[in-house]
Amino acid sequence: MSSNEQYLQSIGQKGKVMSKEEMTFDSYYDKAMENPQLARNAVQRVYDMIMSYGTYEDEKGKVHYNFFRGRMFGAEKQIAQIMDYFKAASMGLDIKKRILFFLGPPGGGKSMFLSFIKKGLAEYSKNEKGAMYKIQGCPINEDPLHLIEDEDTRKEIWERFGVKIEGKLCPFCKHKLDYDWKNNISHVRVERFFVDEDSRNGIGTFAPAEENDMSELWGAPNLRRVEEIGNEADPRAYDFNGELHKANRGIMEFIEVLKADAAFLHILLTLAEEREFKTPRFPLQFVDECLIAHTNEGEFYRFIAVKENEAIVDRLYIVQMPYNMSYKNEEMIYHSALKTKLVVKGVKVHPGAVRLASIFAISTRYSTDNDKLRDGMQGISPRFILNALAISLVKTSSDTVTPLDMYKTLYDQVERYPVLDVDTRIKYLKILDELKETIEEFNKVSDSDIKLDKVINNRTKLFDRI
Known part of the structure; x- marks a missing residue:
């Protein structure tokens, strides 16, 4: 290989993860019991990612976060509010059922703030402290510990190892467990995965439009597979590729969310409260996502003027993101x-x-x-x-x-x-x-x-x- 070929190859590989770690569920189980951080939920990972950069105090004793240093100017108050939310939610307090909501004028830094967090999580997933694993072949990056379905066993694991297992298998993995793996979880293959917005891995984005289709959020039947299998309710005949699926284990971003129609907002309510959403022909699906939305002030005031929207506003943790005043x-x-x-x-x-x-x-x-x-x-x-x-x-x-x-x-x-x-x-x-x-x-x-x-x-x- 010529020096130019080697150089171009190195450029193509730069920043990319070229190999994936694989193991049986037995091995992963041992690994997770030794390192409970592998079982963290999405909000905990985001909080730990930011904290991994460290903190420092100014001359007045106020805590600042290195993650945001040199990135955001004059946003100390907003950063403190956001970190309060992440800390409380990562501890499992009731605030975890709220949507982190950025409110401010255009160009106030809402999108940029979220962009930093998404990129930070992607980088964090590449190092050992941020390592994440999924059931091999799962379209929604299923947490392997969901293979342990028995509640008594989950309680025992929590008491013995401090590992909390929440949620359930997606329909695709549940079908494989029942029919392909014959409920023998020991040899199910597990692999490491990495958050990446471009490949829709652990990052989902939804922006309201005039003709939004629900399939953008929850996928759609695969007509070719339906014809082969003959049953639309068979998980093998469904494409679990909606934004809510792709965001699982990471961040779900809602852009100008208050412009969405009532059906979409109802999904958001259930998602925030129960971490579940309903897909036609399937039971409620569990997803573990850090929900972050943003909109401008005009849209917000139009929205809260409608009394029927009170339930949605009540589930928002609002952080005002104004322009600098210094x-x-x-x-x-x-x-x-x-x-x-x-x-x-x-x-x-x-x-x-x-x-x-x-x-x-x-x-x-x-x-x-x-x-x-x-x-x-x-x-x-x-x-x-x-x-x-x-x-x-x-x-x-x-x-x-x-x-x-x-x-x-x-x-x-x-x-x-x-x-x-x-x-x-x-x-x-x-x-x-x-x-x-x-x-x-x-x-x-x-x-x-x-x-x-x-x-x-x-x-x-x-x-x-x-």
């Missing part, structure tokens, strides 16, 4: 982006230009009715500023985007931004004019004035989704 945190977003995805060779952005843009953005985000809870839930988004930075970088005729350049670009963008009503546009342009009056102060800002976080988490790209 220009120091806001400018960290843009300085980090200028090192990663906003790079133009030979052109730099003056730190005063970034500060001017950050202060402008913050100034637009205050609540109009003096409600502190509403601060950051409206106004100019980070995406708008990132767009303005990109335009400034390509329009400048010099090697530096100055504060005045930034002012001109922002003024032009606001003037032509069709989303704004007349009064809001006038208000934003007035803010910019006031900032222009102090342009010399922005010119004095130097690199040493920028409080940049030097500790960057190198296990993921910064701001790959915003």
Whole structure:
């Protein structure tokens, strides 16, 4: 093999798991009793994944999580709320029956936050602390310990080894246990599997659309197999490939979930409360999933205005994810982006230009009715500023985007931004004019004035989704 072939082969294999560990259920059982962490549920794994990066305390004694360090700026309050949820749910408290729900304006970091968690879980599943195993050939990555169906035996295992077995076999594995394995579980094959969003392994995603079909969530009959077997209720004639199946043992993401119709939301209710859902022709199916949903504020308020939706709202653990209200945190977003995805060779952005843009953005985000809870839930988004930075970088005729350049670009963008009503546009342009009056102060800002976080988490790209 030539050196080029070897190089290209290494590129293709980079980051991929090239072999899978296999064993009999006997061997897996011994392994799980020695290491109860193998039997953790999905929420416990997510919590342990984040904690595996460690924590640190600031000068005020407040705990921070290394997993989010250098990834999220100004979101300490939201991170604390999310970690409180994961910790309580992983302990088995009743909050585990709630859906973790991110609520905030577009560009507030909801999707990015979830993206980090999904990628973190995928990486965690590749190391020994995050190792996961399934029944070989199972389409939903079934927990092998579900082969132990007897409740008395499960209770004994809990008392002797501290291993808690919850849930039941999927219809596919139940059929194999009864007919192929003749209820002899000792020689059932078990294999390791790895969370991977691209291959729909341990990560499921659902986004409402005008013509959603229920099969997106719970699969559908395989017509060719139905014809062969002659029975639609036979698990061998069904494709267990819905998003709820593929998310088993990992994370199920619901995008703009409140736009879904009543039938989908009813499934979500049962899923949150019982960790089960109903598929036509089959009994209730158990799935172990960390349920995370997100939507924007407008959709949320339209939803809660309908009294019939109270039961669903009651099952949400809501975390507000507003825009930053500190220009120091806001400018960290843009300085980090200028090192990663906003790079133009030979052109730099003056730190005063970034500060001017950050202060402008913050100034637009205050609540109009003096409600502190509403601060950051409206106004100019980070995406708008990132767009303005990109335009400034390509329009400048010099090697530096100055504060005045930034002012001109922002003024032009606001003037032509069709989303704004007349009064809001006038208000934003007035803010910019006031900032222009102090342009010399922005010119004095130097690199040493920028409080940049030097500790960057190198296990993921910064701001790959915003």
